[in-house]
Amino acid sequence: MVGKALFAQNASSKTQEVEKVPELPWPYKKLDPVAVAERAYAAFWKGACCYGAFEGIIGELRGKVGYPYTVFPSELFVFGEGGVAGTSNLCGALNGAVAVIFIVTGGLETEIREKAFKIIQELFQFYEQEPLPKYRPENPKYEIKPSIARSSLCHISVSRWCKESGFKAFSPQRKERCGWLTACVAKYAAELLNQNLEGTFNVPHPLPADVQSCRQCHDKGGMLENSRGLMDCNICHFTGKVKHP
Template identity: 45%
Template structure:
């Protein structure tokens, strides 16, 4: 709107100076010159998405992890190629903001940064983000990961099941399986490869949705059983979650009513 008004003012100004024909030429030039970026397109969600290559995203995520950690690595590997296709203003997005999510947000070990960045990317690129985030988180909880071996990885990857979308459990379970320390280079590389696995899975999900295929998601039976009392409409109704209860409350599972 503002541009239209201003363009008209410029036409009038130039018209007064040098005649309509020359003015029109100049304005056309001025348009090329200025190319006022349609910045409001940034705000319109979802951004236009065309399928990208899952394996390329995985490699880019691994490299991004070493640049600015897990959340940045996952987000940039998914949204970066899309933004490059689309040009400005998309490519000018402040990707480095997502450094904050590294190590479950600044080493707090809350939500896995790869999942945090992935969920942000899905919200930005999907017309129906919820099923994709649900499917991704459930997959992350139960799949032996990392399931890729990026170029440049030095160690044989040791796969573990996180049992939870949280950084804390994901790393603690990996140390159990690997018998390695939480600050060793293998653990760092593992988180880079995990970031690659997550980015790859997100692209597979986005591409499926883009092709009109349904994305499946179901909570584990044990969690459904817990939720029948603790979640919405249950006798207790004291929680709101989709996390696998057994991931943290394993000691409760044997003695809790209704859990075999």
């Protein structure tokens, strides 16, 4: 496999080759999704959601595959905490999990990346449509009630859970909920990667009918073509007070 060199500066400021990192996709071996979930939950308490989901999967691959996963710093993904540096944008659990999916299945070539995108899109739809979290860690700090996010955004996901559970956004229960959610997302990502390895991957969470209806006018090729996306439109754009034509 063609590789790219990683370089490091030695004490005398001379550059030397220290390791070769293969191009994507990297090798994958079937993982135990429960082991992934437990590792992700534990990692959440070290580096939060994005780091937790990434380390949950990469950590297992580090043990099963070894190199090149042994040279990738999971700490990089601490940046995704709280929807990227606390901005409540893309959910960190999704951010970390999809990074692993692309490392394992993606690449620059269009055909390869499109295959990876299909797996990533399924993970997003699972996150938006299912009552989550649906994985309970072995040793939880609190019992957590699930909610349906209807969005991949941390801000909306947390707010909808707060409304459903009655707990506040900065409560220890909400933090525990995000730990469970990190485990849940990492677990499903591992299940999808296992399916991809075995050639059984499918899409059990297609776009909802109302989203497909919106896209007929607003997405590529539509009459308006003034938007793009695969998210639930109604969660942001419409309320009961607004009538859409």
